[in-house]
Amino acid sequence: MKKLSMEEFAAYCNQYGFIFQGSEIYGGLANTWDYGPLGTRLKNNLKDAWRYYFIQQRENSYEIDSDILMNPTVWEASGHLSSFTDPLLDCKECKTRHRADNLIQEYDASANADAMSQEEMLTYIKEHQIPCPKCGKSNFTDIRQFNLMFATQRGVTQGSTNMIYLRPENAQGEYVNFLNVLRTMRTKLPFSIGQIGKAFRNEITPGNFTFRTIEFEQMEFQTFCKQGTDEELYDYFKEYGISFFQFLGLAKEHLRYHDHEKLAHYAKAACDIEYLFPFGWGEINGTHNRTDFDLKRHQEYSGKSLEYYEEQTKEKYIPYIVESTYGLDRIFLAVMFEALEEEELEGGETRQVLKIHPMLAPVKVSVLPLIKKRHSEKALELYKNLRKHFMVTYDDAGNIGKRYRRGDVIGTPFAVTIDDNTLEHGTVTLRERDSMQQITIDIGELTEYIEKSMRL
C-alpha cells in the first residue's frame, strides 16, 4: 500500500474534480483554490458530520450563520486590530518577505520559535546567520508586526468611506450573538453556539496546497460556561476533538496534541490537535480556554450588559468561553490523505482507491448495466430510483473492471451491476469498494442496505 506525496495528491484532486487552482484560466491567484463537484460534496458531507457530532448530538447546542462583515468595533474589542499580527521581515538581497518564526522553525525544528519574543527571534536569526530560503544570503530587515486582517471599504455616502474587515475567525459572530441565542432558545449555561463559515487572513507564507490559504472555512464551537467549570470543559473538548477525528476515519497514531506555550492574546490555555501530513505534523483543530476575555471586552466596547443571571444562586456574572475550532479545508486534506491508497492486487495489478467512510463519500453508488444493449433499460430505472435517496452515478462505458476502478478512485463505496439475473429474478450484484467482495441482493432491499452502511 503506497501513500501519495503532496504533489501527486494535488494532481489527483485536479484530475478527478476535487480541487482546482483558483481563477485557473487567468493563470491563477496564488494560494486560492476552488472546490470542484466532488470536492464540494465531500466538504458538505464533512460539514454534516460536524453538525451531527457538535449540534445534533449535544444538548443546548445551537448553530448560527452570522455575517462575514461585522461592525468594525468588534475587531477593536476582540483585540484583532492591535494584536492579530505576524512577525515579518524582508530579505534585503532578493526582497522576499518571510515570517521570522517560520525561518527559525525551518532552520531548527527544536528551537521553539513560538515561545520567543520579537527581539529574541531577531537575535536568533542573526546569531545563527539563518539564510533566506529564496537566495541563500543572510541579510534581513528588522522584524515588523503585520496585521493579518483583510480590510475593505464600505461607501456610506458618496465621497466618504468606512474601513471594514473580512472576519479572520468565526468566533466573534458567535460572541456577539450570545444574548440573542440565550434569549430565543430559552437556554441555560453551559450552552454552545457553533458556526460554519469562511474566514480570511492575509497570510504572507501560505502553502502546502490548501493547508494554509488566505480564504478558508472554519467550523467553530463556543461553549459558554461558569468560571470554575472551564478547565474541565477544556480537557473534555480536547478529547472530544480526537474522538471526532476518529469518527471521520483518521487513525489515532496520525493524531497528536500540541500544547501552546505562547498563548494568543485571549487565551488562558490552548492546545492544537495535529495530523501527520506528508509534509509533517500540522494543526487541524484548536481548543482554547478564552476565559471571560471576549464577553467582557464586548460588554465594554458595546456598552451592553453581557452578564448571565443564574436563577438558582441569584448571581450575575460574565460567562467563560471554551472554544473548539476546526479548519474544514485542513480536515478535508487529512481525511483524503488518510483514505487515498495505491493498492497492489493479485497478478501485479494496482488500483488507486479512496477508502473513505461511506457517509463522507461524494458518490454513494454507481449503477452499471453489464451489457449496455440488454441491461440499460432496467439499470436506468434503478438509477433514477436510487438517486431519490443518494448521490448516484450511471456508468455504461468500458468493461466492468474499468468501471469498478472509476468508482474506487473517487471513493464510491458500492457498485451495483444489473445483469440477466436482475431481469429474471430481481437480484443485483453489489460490489463493496474496500474488500471488493460481491454479494447478490434483492433489488428491493438495496436502498435499506446502502442506507445502513452510511449511518453516522
Ligand code: GAP
Ligand atoms: N477562533 C480561533 C481561531 O480562529 P485558529 O487556530 O487561528 O483559531 C482555527 O484557527 C482553525 O482554522 C485552525 O485549527 C486551522 O484548522 C484553521 N486555519 C487557520 N488558519 C488557516 C489558514 N490560513 N488556512 C487554512 N486553515 C486555517
